[in-house]
Amino acid sequence: MKILVTGAAGFIGSHLCERLLQLNNIEVIGIDGFINPLLNQTKQRNLQELLSNPRFKFHQVDLREADLKTILDGIEAVYHLSGMPGVRTSWGTDFQGYVDHNISATQVLLEAVRESSLEKFVYVSTSSVYGEKIGKVTEESVPTPLSPYGVSKLAGEYLCNVYQVNYNIPVVTLRYFTVYGPRQRSDMAFHRFIKGILNDETLQIYGDGTQTRDFTFVSDCIEGSVAVLKAENVIGETINLGGKERASVLDVIKHIEELVGKKATLKFVGGLIGEPRDTWADISKAKELLDYYPATSLRNGLICQINDFVKFYQTE
Structure with missing residues (x-):
């Protein structure tokens, strides 16, 4: 099985690639645009182990400029993690980067996968789409993001939903809650x-x-994400992944x-x-659909x- 991971050199993306490669008969194609030059050294370190694996191929390119038709050839599943992170830096003129990398790049990728026969398209979103809630938050809670970053990630969710309805792209949306662990970005x-x-x-x-x-250790988050591959009855679902x-x-x-x-x-x-x-994530759906227990x-x-x-x- 060939799997495409966008944001493959990032904190969570690199952990996901490593875990996928531990599975039998899996090839991983990674894409990362290195959009923040300050993180170049960190991303290069994240890739070191991956690049030594013959079942991993890497493309350093902006999604909006990539030859996605060629890259997607033979791909059966996509994990879309790439984007511009950060709540506090998403205000003012900096928001254009969030539009480019969280919204426009997602739309470009969705257009490209219209021509592919995928089993799963996993869009990685964030608890930031919920905004201020009281108590455990279920996936049915109305999203009311408090930051431009949250708005950009929610826009990506809506784009995925639109493409699923109109082009039958097998979308599964995961909302991560405050992920931490080895290789975490220096700004976190x-x-x-x-x-x-x-x-x-x-x-x-x-x-x-x-x-x-609701702090989520990266390996727990990754196990829940990988479980989507074989999970049944998850197409069209939005699923919280929270911590212990x-x-x-x-x-x-x-x-x-x-x-x-x-x-x-x-x-x-x-x-x-x-x-x-x-x-505070309600992870009842993740337990039911993904057998997820942080x-x-x-x-x-x-x-x-x-x-x-x-x-x-x-x-x-």
Whole structure:
């Protein structure tokens, strides 16, 4: 089976490619546009193990400029993870990048797969489409994103739905909740917290730090994503992938302090512009359709991420 993964050099995309290649008779074609030059070194590291695998082929190209007809030849499943991430950077003139890479690129890919015979087209979305909700959030909750980033990802969902209805593209939408773990991007919270505490830097905390998130360890997220391949009765479904436990930002910092044996210096700045105060995934549908049961505790996940940081980042 040949599978296309967009965003293959990214944090989650590289983990997904590695997991897919552990399966028998799977070939993976990866695409990544390296759209943020600041992440080039990180992405090259993410690809190191993959590039040594003969069943992995990689194209460094913007989706909007790729020869998708050729790339899609023989492809039976697509995981579409590529795009422009980040809530706080999606305002102002920077939003054009989100339009280009989250909306336009998705439409280009959907047009290309119209001519393909796919078994699954998996669109990776985000809990940011929900906005502010109280309690566990089900997939039936009305999306009310709070940021331009959330709007761009929701637009991608709507595009997928339109192409599914009109062209029978076998779309499955996954909404990830706050994924963390080894190889997390340097702009993401856990990476910043670990780096700051280890290097005696002041941590900037948005809001009062009591806001909570449904933190999802990357390997759990990947297992749920891979399960879509063989799952039945999932075409047209939107499915939450959340974590084993929720925690506040201050809880996370306390865990890291205990694990590395150092105290954090905190500076509280501004509010939660564009972000909900709390997120909490109802994963009942994922349990039913994907046999999804996240297994990694926050503490154990943090141990893995800290070890990865020490291995790869302390020498930079």
